[in-house]
Amino acid sequence: MEKGVASSKGEGFLSRMALNDNKAGMEGLDRDRINKIIMESSKGSRFYENELKREQQVNQRIEKMMLQKAQITEQQLNKAQAQVEQMVAELERSRDLSHLIVHVDMDAFYAAVETRDCPELKDKPMAVGSMSMLSTSNYHARKFGVRAAMPGFIAKKLCPNLIIVPTNFAKYRAVSEEIREIFADYDPQFQPMSLDEAYLDFTEHLERRQSWPESSRTHCFRTSSTTKGEDQMDVSLEPEQSDLSPVLFEDSLSSSPCSPGSEADGASGGAFEVFGTSVEEAVREMRFRIEQKTTLTASAGIAPNTMIAKVCSDKNKPNGQYRLPSTREAVMDFIQSLPVRKVSGIGKVSEKMLNALGVGSCSHLGQQMALLSMLFSETAWHHLLEVSLGLGSTHIQRQEERKSMSTERTFKELSRVEEQFSLCKELCEDLAGDMKKEGLKGKTVTLKLKNVNFEVKSRALTLSYGVSTVDEIFAAAKDLLKTEIDNEGPQPLRLRLMGVRISAFVSSDDKKPLQRSIIGFLQQGKADSSQGMHQKLEKEHLISHSSQTVPPDSLSSAQKCQRQEGVTWGRGLETGEEPKQSFFQRAQAKRLRLQEENASTQEEGHGGNASVTTSIGTDAEEGVGSSTKAHNSPCTASDLQEKDPVPPVEASTSGCGLTVSESLTCPVCFGQVETTDLNVFNKHIDQCLSDASRKPNHYTISDTESELDLEGDHKECEVMPSNRDDLQEHSLDSLQTVLLISDDNETLTSGQPQSCDDNGPVLICPVCQLTQDSDDLTVFNRHVDLCLNQEVLHELRGHTSSPINPPSAINSKAIDRARLLSTQASKGKTKRRDSPSSPPSKKAKGLGPHTIDKFFR
DNA sequence: ATACATACC
DNA sequence: TACTGGTATGTAT
Numbered sequence: 001m002e003k004g005v006a007s008s009k010g011e012g013f014l015s016r017m018a019l020n021d022n023k024a025g026m027e028g029l030d031r032d033r034i035n036k037i038i039m040e041s042s043k044g045s046r047f048y049e050n051e052l053k054r055e056q057q058v059n060q061r062i063e064k065m066m067l068q069k070a071q072i073t074e075q076q077l078n079k080a081q082a083q084v085e086q087m088v089a090e091l092e093r094s095r096d097l098s099h100l101i102v103h104v105d106m107d108a109f110y111a112a113v114e115t116r117d118c119p120e121l122k123d124k125p126m127a128v129g130s131m132s133m134l135s136t137s138n139y140h141a142r143k144f145g146v147r148a149a150m151p152g153f154i155a156k157k158l159c160p161n162l163i164i165v166p167t168n169f170a171k172y173r174a175v176s177e178e179i180r181e182i183f184a185d186y187d188p189q190f191q192p193m194s195l196d197e198a199y200l201d202f203t204e205h206l207e208r209r210q211s212w213p214e215s216s217r218t219h220c221f222r223t224s225s226t227t228k229g230e231d232q233m234d235v236s237l238e239p240e241q242s243d244l245s246p247v248l249f250e251d252s253l254s255s256s257p258c259s260p261g262s263e264a265d266g267a268s269g270g271a272f273e274v275f276g277t278s279v280e281e282a283v284r285e286m287r288f289r290i291e292q293k294t295t296l297t298a299s300a301g302i303a304p305n306t307m308i309a310k311v312c313s314d315k316n317k318p319n320g321q322y323r324l325p326s327t328r329e330a331v332m333d334f335i336q337s338l339p340v341r342k343v344s345g346i347g348k349v350s351e352k353m354l355n356a357l358g359v360g361s362c363s364h365l366g367q368q369m370a371l372l373s374m375l376f377s378e379t380a381w382h383h384l385l386e387v388s389l390g391l392g393s394t395h396i397q398r399q400e401e402r403k404s405m406s407t408e409r410t411f412k413e414l415s416r417v418e419e420q421f422s423l424c425k426e427l428c429e430d431l432a433g434d435m436k437k438e439g440l441k442g443k444t445v446t447l448k449l450k451n452v453n454f455e456v457k458s459r460a461l462t463l464s465y466g467v468s469t470v471d472e473i474f475a476a477a478k479d480l481l482k483t484e485i486d487n488e489g490p491q492p493l494r495l496r497l498m499g500v501r502i503s504a505f506v507s508s509d510d511k512k513p514l515q516r517s518i519i520g521f522l523q524q525g526k527a528d529s530s531q532g533m534h535q536k537l538e539k540e541h542l543i544s545h546s547s548q549t550v551p552p553d554s555l556s557s558a559q560k561c562q563r564q565e566g567v568t569w570g571r572g573l574e575t576g577e578e579p580k581q582s583f584f585q586r587a588q589a590k591r592l593r594l595q596e597e598n599a600s601t602q603e604e605g606h607g608g609n610a611s612v613t614t615s616i617g618t619d620a621e622e623g624v625g626s627s628t629k630a631h632n633s634p635c636t637a638s639d640l641q642e643k644d645p646v647p648p649v650e651a652s653t654s655g656c657g658l659t660v661s662e663s664l665t666c667p668v669c670f671g672q673v674e675t676t677d678l679n680v681f682n683k684h685i686d687q688c689l690s691d692a693s694r695k696p697n698h699y700t701i702s703d704t705e706s707e708l709d710l711e712g713d714h715k716e717c718e719v720m721p722s723n724r725d726d727l728q729e730h731s732l733d734s735l736q737t738v739l740l741i742s743d744d745n746e747t748l749t750s751g752q753p754q755s756c757d758d759n760g761p762v763l764i765c766p767v768c769q770l771t772q773d774s775d776d777l778t779v780f781n782r783h784v785d786l787c788l789n790q791e792v793l794h795e796l797r798g799h800t801s802s803p804i805n806p807p808s809a810i811n812s813k814a815i816d817r818a819r820l821l822s823t824q825a826s827k828g829k830t831k832r833r834d835s836p837s838s839p840p841s842k843k844a845k846g847l848g849p850h851t852i853d854k855f856f857r
Numbered sequence: 858a859t860a861c862a863t864a865c866c
Numbered sequence: 867t868a869c870t871g872g873t874a875t876g877t878a879t
Binding site for chain 1: 867868869870871872873874875876877
Binding site: 054057109135136148149193194195196197344345346347348349350444446456457458459460461462504 | 858859860861862863864865866
């Protein structure tokens with residue numbers, strides 16, 4: 001610390017501008033030469049000046065940090081160390097190595113697509129984007145230091161022969177669809193992170209795969225002629241055909257000892273390959289199929305959690321995969337030498353701050369945790385701690401519903417007021433169009449401005465109702481703009497970018513008041529000991545769903561589930577209703593516990609032996625062998641598929657042969673259960689759950705009730721009726737759908753000005769899922785109580801409670817977190833804040849709804 | 858709730 | 867010719 005100012009000297013000074021070679025294909029470049037060119041191209045520009053400014057801000061931040069560090073006493077540090085160690089022990093105890101998480105990532109995706117469609121590009125350095133900005137570059141270009149997020153004109157200086165191809169998102173989206181179909185065969189619940197990347201949980205697939213016949217693991221090589229007619233894009237690459245296939249061939253054959261397509265091997269018709277039953281083989285198979293189907297290669301990482309899987313996918317980047325064994329040792333070894341910057345979530349700035357503290361690799365991270373816990377915010381250091389232990393999410397969940405929508409545009413300097421307003425209007429029009437497409441309404445409108453000096457400003461306005469039309473949005477945006485123009489005084493705003501964003505979504509059929517009351521009912525009593533541990537848990541658990549109403553969107557059941565609780569708890573915390581646990585919640589918790597117990601004692605949900613068979617168990621066998629289509633339960637990806645078009649056929653067909661009055665919708669598989677008998681229905685759900693529940697981890701929560709609540713939460717989704725046909729695209733699932741389904745159908749049909757309030761809400765019992773006649777909440781509540789009573793009685797009969805197993809995949813991180821925290825809670829009785837080692841200054845403050853959120857993706 | 862910063866693709 | 871656009875979330879007030 002004697003050189004606390006080290007941060008501002010020498011090397012780190014232009015870290016924002018310098019080449020970022022933290023990327024596959026960029027090892028061993030001549031950084032100095034490249035940086036020199038970058039600097040020369042940038043120096044003196046407004047952009048550069050602004051970067052400089054920001055860099056200095058970061059440096060100041062670091063200096064402050066160093067000052068703080070200097071004041072830490074040994075005693076404090078020791079104390080922090082003890083607390084860290086305790087936490088480590090707890091985290092360690094909750095380590096879950098039972099999942100096989102895969103991160104798949106297409107290689108130089110956009111560039112690869114363009115190259116596929118224009119073979120001349122192969123062997124030439126190329127990038128996708130424009131002179132102003134590149135999205136990707138191929139590997140040839142990377143050798144010159146050309147990479148994504150670099151402006152094209154600089155790239156051209158680094159590599160004068162660089163070919164820049166404009167982006168064509170429609171194309172990438174199409175390819176993305178193709179690969180996602182394949183992903184879904186291995187994990188219908190896979191989580192897409194972008195067009196070219198996703199996390200998958202292979203655990204279940206692997207279990208089933210063990211019993212698959214070879215035929216199901218055999219895949220043909222693409223042939224330009226017939227075969228499965230899987231792809232027809234072959235046309236575009238007659239000459240390449242011979243080029244690519246052999247490579248493939250070699251690659252595949254070399255690593256697989258099986259009788260290589262003995263048929264007409266290599267010839268036009270019959271080449272095939274048999275894949276084994278290990279994860280590596282399964283992943284290799286998936287990559288193989290991707291390549292066969294799209295002519296593009298993917299890389300993959302296999303590890304026990306997402307954090308590591310992500311790093312692993314980069315390891316053998318172009319067209320390779322890497323598996324890290326699921327042992328603590330392997331994980332720890334792997335982590336030790338890992339530069340912190342490789343970890344998703346640690347970017348330029350965090351890296352620089354950590355470096356300033358002498359932390360460059362994850363091993364340092366571990367060594368410095370005590371210090372870090374005193375210098376970083378609670379969320380931040382918790383994350384770092386987990387990273388240092390090689391921990392990450394072990395549950396893959398489908399993306400959550402969107403929380404905001406925006407559009408922004410960069411342009412040549414714009415200073416004339418009229419033009420600024422008309423541009424603003426234009427943006428609002430675009431945004432309104434998008435909002436309409438998804439049937440959204442939001443209460444907060446934010447205007448974003450960037451002046452010619454790259455200084456960014458945002459101004460927000462929150463209305464008391466949700467808006468979505470051009471006029472509404474523009475009304476707000478133009479006010480914001482006007483204020484800014486006025487504030488700037490006589491000088492005009494010299495803009496280079498303008499953007500409009502909407503957030504704080506509200507269900508498009510604005511049901512706010514009612515929702516509140518129902519939520520009140522549901523959480524009546526939760527929020528036990530005011531705040532402290534529970535509250536934290538809840539919040540973490542729910543992640544910022546707390547503040548607003550439920551946006552419509554396509555949600556998975558799990559999401560809806562979370563959603564539901566999210567709103568429930570979130571509201572509860574806000575409105576601070578009575579502090580006792582609602583019967584509802586107890587009931588759910590109990591029930592779930594029993595189910596989990598059941599699930600785990602029933603032989604692995606494997607043989608879908610069950611009567612009530614709903615897909616999840618039965619689909620297994622037919623799997624991958626048959627082309628993409630699937631087998632996969634109604635619970636498949638398709639109905640969960642996010643916004644992208646693609647009609648979820650399966651979901652709608654299976655989930656909606658509805659005879660609403662005669663059948664109930666299973667919240668797990670979404671299948672219709674042809675009964676009105678709750679016992680039968682419950683049985684079905686149990687079955688589904690046991691089929692669906694993933695491998696239980698050793699969830700050794702020793703303790704009392706705190707976690708029971710949590711457990712219960714997760715499953716509240718059971719209560720979720722989803723017998724709606726608008727389940728996909730932009731339904732208004734979530735709590736509204738659940739508890740107060742409304743309008744009969746016109747909901748979000750794009751176009752209607754939806755005055756949904758008119759018909760008044762209809763209440764649906766979350767337990768029996770039947771529409772209730774009365775819209776009187778008291779009456780409704782009574783009904784629900786009754787229903788619950790029945791359910792619980794049913795559950796209690798013949799079961800006794802037992803150890804808790806973890807809920808099946810729902811909110812990955814939240815669960816992990818919950819575990820940690822609840823174990824903590826059990827230790828120190830302190831349910832209050834004051835989890836170990838709070839950085840004195842920062843954390844004592846009230847944690848806002850999102851302060852708690854972690855940054856994990 | 859608002860503004861701004863960091864991060865990721 | 868001169869450094870994106872979209873979304874989420876963390877930090878600070």
